[in-house]
Amino acid sequence: NAGVTQTPKFQVLKTGQSMTLQCAQDMNHNSMYWYRQDPGMGLRLIYYSASEGTTDKGEVPNGYNVSRLNKREFSLRLESAAPSQTSVYFCASSWYRQQETQYFGPGTRLLVL
Amino acid sequence: KQEVTQIPAALSVPEGENLVLNCSFTDSAIYNLQWFRQDPGKGLTSLLLIQSSQREQTSGRLNASLDKSSGRSTLYIAASQPGDSATYLCAVHNTDKLIFGTGTRLQVFP
Numbered sequence: 001n002a003g004v005t006q007t008p009k010f011q012v013l014k015t016g017q018s019m020t021l022q023c024a025q026d027m028n029h030n031s032m033y034w035y036r037q038d039p040g041m042g043l044r045l046i047y048y049s050a051s052e053g054t055t056d057k058g059e060v061p062n063g064y065n066v067s068r069l070n071k072r073e074f075s076l077r078l079e080s081a082a083p084s085q086t087s088v089y090f091c092a093s094s095w096y097r098q099q100e101t102q103y104f105g106p107g108t109r110l111l112v113l
Numbered sequence: 114k115q116e117v118t119q120i121p122a123a124l125s126v127p128e129g130e131n132l133v134l135n136c137s138f139t140d141s142a143i144y145n146l147q148w149f150r151q152d153p154g155k156g157l158t159s160l161l162l163i164q165s166s167q168r169e170q171t172s173g174r175l176n177a178s179l180d181k182s183s184g185r186s187t188l189y190i191a192a193s194q195p196g197d198s199a200t201y202l203c204a205v206h207n208t209d210k211l212i213f214g215t216g217t218r219l220q221v222f223p
Binding site: 040044045058100102105 | 117147149154155156157158159162202204210211213214215216
């Protein structure tokens with residue numbers, strides 16, 4: 001039981017490049033989330049998926065897109081990376097709603113030059 | 114707009130001390146409150162979740178309390194150990210999102 005896994009662990013991009021961050025969970029959770037963590041800002045919600053087939057914007061969605069590929073997988077895409085997107089990205093999941101305990105992956109460190 | 118504040122930002126204590134971490138929030142209309150631990154370069158580990166109808170939750174040496182009316186929660190760590198060194202984050206569940214504080218970085222020295 002791996003819990004929540006994320007790939008890659010670390011990535012360096014040049015401004016304007018695109019990439020997809022992958023997330024998978026093996027706990028049969030319905031809801032999945034993407035957060036970013038920046039110094040002094042705490043964690044902020046980018047997008048979430050309450051259930052398979054649905055996605056909704058969080059607090060800071062601009063510059064990102066998401067895909068809930070199936071119940072297990074939730075990907076985050078940066079179409080044209082900007083230096084302001086340098087951050088640590090965390091994926092999380094919960095049984096059903098945001099109001100329940102969320103379980104986090106180990107994070108992806110992204111540096112945009 | 115809900116705001117979550119954690120004071121102090123950093124704390125250094127000798128091993129064996131009992132300590133209290135504080136979390137305050139501005140909007141008392143919350144579903145619940147969750148405490149997390151984050152080790153350097155790692156993800157978040159959930160420690161305790163307190164429902165809005167509860168006053169406290171306990172897990173081992175950890176005890177979390179919640180006072181919705183005053184907008185406060187505390188995390189009490191008994192008999193601290195060097196292995197407790199980490200950043201502790203609190204987060205409140207509002208209607209559709211989890212709002213995080215910026216954390217308290219705890220160092221327990223031998």
